[in-house]
Amino acid sequence: MQVVSNTPLVGVSDPNVVAETFLTQIGYLPKGYDPKTDVSGVRDSVPYRIFMEYLMTYPDRAWSAEELAALLGTTKPTVYRHLNKLRAMDLLESMDTDFDGQVRKGYRIRFGDLSKAWAFVESNVSMAMDNYRSTVAHFQGLMSRRR
Numbered sequence: 001m002q003v004v005s006n007t008p009l010v011g012v013s014d015p016n017v018v019a020e021t022f023l024t025q026i027g028y029l030p031k032g033y034d035p036k037t038d039v040s041g042v043r044d045s046v047p048y049r050i051f052m053e054y055l056m057t058y059p060d061r062a063w064s065a066e067e068l069a070a071l072l073g074t075t076k077p078t079v080y081r082h083l084n085k086l087r088a089m090d091l092l093e094s095m096d097t098d099f100d101g102q103v104r105k106g107y108r109i110r111f112g113d114l115s116k117a118w119a120f121v122e123s124n125v126s127m128a129m130d131n132y133r134s135t136v137a138h139f140q141g142l143m144s145r146r147r
Contacts, residue, residue: 001089002027003125016043019052028085046074047082055092055109062097062106083107090124091117 006025009018020042023029029047039045043052049072054063065079072079086092090110097106110117 001121001125016052019056020048023048023051026089028082028089046072046078047085050079050082051086055086055107056114059109059114060112062095062108064097064099064104064106066104067097067099067106090121 002025004025009021012018012021020029024031028051029042029045042048050068054061054068054071065076065083068079068083069076083092087094087107091114092107093110094105094107096103098104099106110120
């Protein structure tokens, strides 16, 4: 996840503009994202569609990688690459789901609610920053004793 200085998007009424900007800000979509397929733009891309069409449109539902790959006309490795980015940010949780009569691991927005999932992310970022602060203080102390 990237943490960058930004202006809240509260004045923007188009959820697609908010999503595209937000997903770029946190590093899920790279800046200047150029899909390597025949899609016409970011909003037609696999990562964007996974997030908007499936995870956000049906936040309580768990989606298997196999199911998403079939719906998106792509491969499981491609789907996993994008799901793993969201999992690394702690925005997703996994649970069992049924796909074609078989139990598969499914993924959904943590707690089925992006606001709650984001609170979880913020807590993890806060702990990481506290750990960095402790390391910096320790490092500064070590260097001060060397002089």
